[in-house]
Amino acid sequence: MRRIKFKGYGVVLPKNTVSFKEHIRYRISEGETQLQLAVAACEKALKNSNISINDIDCIVSASAVGVQPIPCMAALIHEKIAKGTSIPALDINTTCTSFITALDTMSYLLEAGRYKRVLIVSCDVASSALNPNQKESFQLFSDGAVAFVVEKSDEEVGIIDSTLKTWSEGAHSTEIRGGLSNFHPKYYSENTKEEYMFDMAGKSILALCIKEIPKMFKEFLENNKMKVSDIDMVVPHQASVAMPIVMQKLGVAKGKFIDEVKEFGNMVSASVPMTLAHGLEQQKIKNGDIILLTGTAAGLTTNMMLIKI
Amino acid sequence: MRRIKFKGYGVVLPKNTVSFKEHIRYRISEGETQLQLAVAACEKALKNSNISINDIDCIVSASAVGVQPIPCMAALIHEKIAKGTSIPALDINTTCTSFITALDTMSYLLEAGRYKRVLIVSCDVASSALNPNQKESFQLFSDGAVAFVVEKSDEEVGIIDSTLKTWSEGAHSTEIRGGLSNFHPKYYSENTKEEYMFDMAGKSILALCIKEIPKMFKEFLENNKMKVSDIDMVVPHQASVAMPIVMQKLGVAKGKFIDEVKEFGNMVSASVPMTLAHGLEQQKIKNGDIILLTGTAAGLTTNMMLIKI
Numbered sequence: 001m002r003r004i005k006f007k008g009y010g011v012v013l014p015k016n017t018v019s020f021k022e023h024i025r026y027r028i029s030e031g032e033t034q035l036q037l038a039v040a041a042c043e044k045a046l047k048n049s050n051i052s053i054n055d056i057d058c059i060v061s062a063s064a065v066g067v068q069p070i071p072c073m074a075a076l077i078h079e080k081i082a083k084g085t086s087i088p089a090l091d092i093n094t095t096c097t098s099f100i101t102a103l104d105t106m107s108y109l110l111e112a113g114r115y116k117r118v119l120i121v122s123c124d125v126a127s128s129a130l131n132p133n134q135k136e137s138f139q140l141f142s143d144g145a146v147a148f149v150v151e152k153s154d155e156e157v158g159i160i161d162s163t164l165k166t167w168s169e170g171a172h173s174t175e176i177r178g179g180l181s182n183f184h185p186k187y188y189s190e191n192t193k194e195e196y197m198f199d200m201a202g203k204s205i206l207a208l209c210i211k212e213i214p215k216m217f218k219e220f221l222e223n224n225k226m227k228v229s230d231i232d233m234v235v236p237h238q239a240s241v242a243m244p245i246v247m248q249k250l251g252v253a254k255g256k257f258i259d260e261v262k263e264f265g266n267m268v269s270a271s272v273p274m275t276l277a278h279g280l281e282q283q284k285i286k287n288g289d290i291i292l293l294t295g296t297a298a299g300l301t302t303n304m305m306l307i308k309i
Numbered sequence: 310m311r312r313i314k315f316k317g318y319g320v321v322l323p324k325n326t327v328s329f330k331e332h333i334r335y336r337i338s339e340g341e342t343q344l345q346l347a348v349a350a351c352e353k354a355l356k357n358s359n360i361s362i363n364d365i366d367c368i369v370s371a372s373a374v375g376v377q378p379i380p381c382m383a384a385l386i387h388e389k390i391a392k393g394t395s396i397p398a399l400d401i402n403t404t405c406t407s408f409i410t411a412l413d414t415m416s417y418l419l420e421a422g423r424y425k426r427v428l429i430v431s432c433d434v435a436s437s438a439l440n441p442n443q444k445e446s447f448q449l450f451s452d453g454a455v456a457f458v459v460e461k462s463d464e465e466v467g468i469i470d471s472t473l474k475t476w477s478e479g480a481h482s483t484e485i486r487g488g489l490s491n492f493h494p495k496y497y498s499e500n501t502k503e504e505y506m507f508d509m510a511g512k513s514i515l516a517l518c519i520k521e522i523p524k525m526f527k528e529f530l531e532n533n534k535m536k537v538s539d540i541d542m543v544v545p546h547q548a549s550v551a552m553p554i555v556m557q558k559l560g561v562a563k564g565k566f567i568d569e570v571k572e573f574g575n576m577v578s579a580s581v582p583m584t585l586a587h588g589l590e591q592q593k594i595k596n597g598d599i600i601l602l603t604g605t606a607a608g609l610t611t612n613m614m615l616i617k618i
Contacts, residue, residue: 072607111421129490166397181343
């Protein structure tokens with residue numbers, strides 16, 4: 001077990017919401033930016049943890065799409081919350097599951113004593129690149145930011161095990177192709193504009209998930225000599241309205257996973273930490289519980305992580 | 310010591326070169342892409358290591374600017390070299406020093422036994438976003454890709470110590486502001502085009518480096534009870550023609566650091582691993598040597614890493 005604990009968290013949503021039937025989506029409006037959301041989440045997490053930025057040993061931005069190509073997003077967040085310090089700042093990215101990957105990766109540095117306490121922040125504003133012609137993704141995504149303070153613990157709590165797999169058969173099932181070296185912004189035009197927007201093939205992702213994830217989950221549980229019923233609560237990425245279907249395929253009972261797709265939509269990298277924060281806040285997750293953080297990301301990448309809270 | 314060793318590497322440069330006085334710069338041309346370079350470097354590294362992709366436990370893309378916003382660059386590389394496998398793929402980013410940060414971070418996972426062997430690839434094509442009106446950066450940058458196979462070792466070799474600091478006073482000294490959420494490509498126009506290009510204030514970066522880095526280096530050596538003379542070879546990021554000035558401020562003697570700025574320019578994230586590969590190839594670095602990988606990155610971020618080869 002990599003002994004870590006969550007000291008505190010901060011969730012920040014844009015003021016503006018839109019609705020698609022019963023589904024509520026959060027979208028930034030005039031004057032709100034990705035960086036502002038991320039910074040506000042960090043500040044809230046520090047306050048909620050009752051610490052100051054000087055108590056943080058490393059700032060990790062774990063978002064899918066950044067603020068700008070250079071510098072990395074963590075450096076821009078650093079400027080707003082840690083200017084004048086020399087706290088290291090880096091980005092870790094596996095798109096929608098960046099938070100789990102960052103937590104997974106940084107837990108080794110916490111365990112080894114490199115850092116005592118890290119701030120991990122996930123923030124995406126998908127709304128800035130949604131394609132109105134793709135109803136499925138246009139009506140699914142929300143914007144949001146969530147930060148967690150994670151620290152080394154002396155107690156028997158933390159990451160029991162974690163696994164990460166990428167099946168690149170799904171590399172083009174979720175894309176934004178334009179904006180960086182592949183399609184530079186200079187090629188932007190009325191004809192090419194969709195290259196710079198979200199492009200998601202929900203059905204093919206779901207098919208790949210259903211083919212691969214139950215196998216991966218079975219193997220993961222077996223490696224840990226555990227059964228599905230040993231998990232008190234599953235905290236999944238709020239990928240889509242199909243998420244409960246995947247949960248069913250994994251044998252996770254109703255009430256044993258948190259589903260907030262209707263209330264919040266898919267917040268890209270912010271979904272997993274937001275669902276975790278809500279679970280802790282609403283006491284769906286209690287001390288001593290064993291939880292599973294899991295999600296699929298563009299790639300197609302899937303993360304699974306067992307945590308004793 | 311985190312016991313790791315370099316099993317092999319691959320360096321790939323674009324065919325096309327341009328010259329500014331005696332300085333040679335490598336630049337991709339029609340038909341060459343960032344992804345192609347990165348993939349070729351990975352293939353070369355695998356071949357040079359005499360292994361296949363199935364011997365790799367994790368693919369890490371450690372580049373400054375990616376191929377496209379979604380998915381992460383490692384997933385796109387995975388598609389070309391690892392399709393059909395479930396090898397995990399993730400991105401780690403601190404701009405120019407991404408390679409050192411990825412090596413640093415992943416060494417903990419190697420040390421802990423999570424992975425036995427990882428492939429770290431750094432590739433940037435700065436030429437696709439250079440500003441012809443900024444002579445300094447326009448004449449400095451090159452394109453290139455370098456991949457290293459890094460594995461756990463049983464011998465007394467590997468990372469002696471490493472440190473990473475970010476001073477966000479320099480957050481805007483090296484930037485590409487446009488292309489992601491801050492300035493979406495839809496705002497691209499003749500008036501805004503420079504927002505989507507490299508913007509570098511060399512002098513202010515150098516001033517911040519000279520203020521902070523000697524202190525950081527002194528402290529780092531002291532923590533390791535070492536003197537500058539204990540280092541057999543410094544492998545610096547080929548930041549600019551001013552790099553030797555920084556080396557002098559650190560007390561590194563001529564001949565004790567590798568300077569290839571004239572021959573290769575600043576290859577962004579590919580510079581450090583290319584300089585390391587050249588050092589190994591040309592036997593400037595030999596078994597048993599203690600080397601220092603170091604560099605500054607947009608942020609401003611500075612990495613230092615002592616390795617026993």
